[in-house]
Amino acid sequence: MSRLLIHNGFFITMDEQMPSEFQGWMAIEGDKIVGLGQGQAPEEELTQASEVMDGKGLLFMPGLVNTHGHAAMSLLRGLADDLNLQDWLQNHMWPTEAKFTGDDVYWGSALSAAEMIKSGTTTFVDMYDHMHRVAEVVEQSGLRASLTRGVIGLCPEDVQKAKLEDAIQFAKDWHGAADGRISVMISPHAPYTCPPDYILKFVEAAHELDLPMHTHMSESIAEVEQNVRDYGYRPVEHLDRLGMFSRPTLVAHAVHLNDEEIALLAERKVAVSHNPVSNLKLASGVARVPDLLKAGVTVSLGTDGAASNNNLDLFQEISMAALLHKGVSGDPTVVPAAEALRMGTVHGARALGLEGVTGQLKTGLKADFIALAITKPHFVPHTDYVSHLVYAARGSDVAHVWVNGKQLLRDGQLLTLDEEKILAEAERCFQRLRG
Template sequence: MMLKNPDYIFTGKYLLPTNTQHSVIKDGGIAVQGDTIAAVDTAASLMDAFPRVEIIHEEHGLIMPGLINGHTHGAMSCFRGLADDLPLMTWLEKHIFPIEAQLTPEMVYQSTLLSIAEMIRSGTTSFCDMYLFSKEVARAAENCGIRGWIGEVLYDFPSPCYGEPDNGIAYLADLFGEYRNNPLITVTTDPHSVYTCSPDLLTRLGSVATDYHSLYVIHLSENQAEVTTCMERYGVTPVEHLETLGLLGSATLACHCVKVSARDIDILKKHEVKVVHCVESNMKLASGIAPVVDMLECGITVCLGTDGGASNNDVDMFSEMNSAAKLHKIARMDPTVMNAEDTLKAATINGARALGVEKRIGSLEVGKKADFIVLDLDQPHLTPLYNIPSHLTYVARGADVIHSFVNGRQLMKNRDLLTIDLEKVIAEMNGMAEKILGLPK
């Protein structure tokens, strides 16, 4: 049913409501009422239906769903380029963990603002973040107007945020209470991994996730070292370990899944686990190539994530799509796998499915939330245009995004951020970088 009296209509040269070329509407647009899409149609039909409603038109604009970043650590932008070209465990244990121990809430808040600015300017409208001082991450996301799934990472050793793990459970309970029924922020339960969390902590957090009806977000089978460690400790793979503990289900969001066996994939499918593929981080850390095509062929929901700004080293989802599509073709030696539409699907509606909100976001449909972005097609690298999903996967860049809307609210207009003082954030981060370089290692 079409809603009445929209607040505005946004029209462009093309409207891409889903991930498929056949869904394209030439000279199309959407009508927005409050935070909701009221109508999707041609510009002419919308203007006929709502003759007195404000029209915002972008002559060369492509209107499409906002991208969904399924896994990141926003505040790690403060470590961008600090410890590159290292294996995962060396990177974590010798560089990242020691510096993270000296983080402060304000450092996390400012660093998250920087990542959110980068995400908005490259087309992301929703992100799923697991990190430290997550109240500051949530505060930054809410202040910026972006949609976020936010969790405090827990592990067996003390955290610079809450201290001992028991305090972390209490911190998480506060977070759930503070953001209950928030229109933009959803709190998640986030054990770091099977190699940093005991079976007892993993199980306790599983109970927390059940009690609060939250997602259970975890790094899983990210590299061979993790699998080897789990086999040595428990005699099973990380996936089998979580199954034994009863922690796999439709609300489990497994990040990475690089080193998974055929049996692991069957287990993930059996329990309807959702997987986040972080291709560029996995390449940079030489973790391996996740068998994403096998997982998709098995029917597992796979979405895309950038991971953090220190292991990628950006949070540009257009770049992530480009890498994902190309890497799996060479991995399979088959140019037909991870085609443009499937890759775009992973960055949009599959991201929504992974977060359990496919009825609210991920495509531009009547009744869904008005989360959309607009690209400028009037550029050399986007000309000529035959197939829009192809261009979005293989050609488009984050810098092509000129407008961004979340929940019906405009967050970026003509590349200018409307909810973030970018000049101030960059100045803060430059000052912070000097302090980080001076921290004892």
């Protein structure tokens, strides 16, 4: 088996057993990290290695984990901005998305995969339709993903039934596929788009398939109010009563929460995907992240779709998470840099049930890691690279990316995807959709 040794590199492992940053080495065999240490690489590592890489001028860290998105929506980037959520969804996104074919989903997702790899994301969540086409992109790109057929249940019973079956079939076909890089979640789209009895069927399916659940929750104040009007409960209690939190669950957004809801999420070990850029852009509000963290909730980060972001650079979410909550709370000590970086890496892995698989550099974990070129003005002086990663870096600093021990990006060039073709095909798909 080939064995890669990286030496003379700078490392941020996100493993609390290690110093927060150090000069050192890392060995990768097959799809795993098999050794990691400070200082000079041991002589036997050098002799054992089939490939040696000089890490000088590079900062190695875990690949980023993007815990909420709709990859195919990158086809709609910039189509409609500066509108409110319901107007944006109902008058712009949904009518255009209704025209999406499997081909559109494939090329839109490929466009997103290219952007995510180039900006350092190694694991992403995708909730959409035509999911087998997204799975193909994951298979080909080499990324790790947690995929889920997001089902909107505002439709006749026979259509509801077909959608649920589609979600279940997708799970059966793809969970564990692509050398284990693909895992699957079960997703009613949101409490406001799925009637309670329909949500119950997803909970049941998740139990039968032994899979986690994912949904949008409490993104806007209007949807919380509607939930109370329609069902008598706020969304957290509503979903809890429907049994969703008896499964491992990841909720996206969770912007509008009261104290009781935060306590219940913590008690039920529900993870949150915080999407600060999308929430700002759609004026949904500012999630109570410092309170969620204080309550012990696992808070991870997501870009949401590119149509409400409008990029997939998770470094922007990390930076935004660190900045926004300070300014809004008036407390400059909340969400310190190291916490924001955990949200983008190890908390993301935990939110997806992938702790111990990805999100850290650690012997025994899958070799999902990225290298940033740090010989640049915005990384000088060498005070604190954790701070620099959070407050100064951007996705474009990423030079190399590996997932499952396989290199996907070298010197900024994609190794598994044909970027030129993807850009052209994505443009072609958009022009047809608009046309």
